[in-house]
Amino acid sequence: MEAEESNQISAYTWSMIRDMSKKVVENIVKKYENVREGVAEVMGGKVLEYEGKRIFNEGRKEGFNEGQKSIALNLYRAGIPVENIAQYTEVTVEQVEKWIFSDESERKPLAA
Numbered sequence: 001m002e003a004e005e006s007n008q009i010s011a012y013t014w015s016m017i018r019d020m021s022k023k024v025v026e027n028i029v030k031k032y033e034n035v036r037e038g039v040a041e042v043m044g045g046k047v048l049e050y051e052g053k054r055i056f057n058e059g060r061k062e063g064f065n066e067g068q069k070s071i072a073l074n075l076y077r078a079g080i081p082v083e084n085i086a087q088y089t090e091v092t093v094e095q096v097e098k099w100i101f102s103d104e105s106e107r108k109p110l111a112a
Helices: 011-028 033-043 046-077 082-089 093-101
Strands: none
Touching: 011 046, 046 082, 046 093, 082 093
């Protein structure tokens, strides 16, 4: 329901629509080889594969960043200095501080 409200669809739904559309087009243009080849390139080729890859890569990047943030917060809770956290997570000290202080529960260190 959330995807419908934000006018977005899941990668799975996108893939299913692409595959079904490709099958419909192939059946419609069976008799016309040139048309079928041209449509196949657009429907199942460069255009849609690029979009799928872009969505996939955005998801990977977002997941990776969330993982870094989670690790940084756990290290902070364990009392690890911010400079070391930045080094371990390969981000700037400023980014670690932003993660820590963007969450009210992280305003005070849990470990001394």
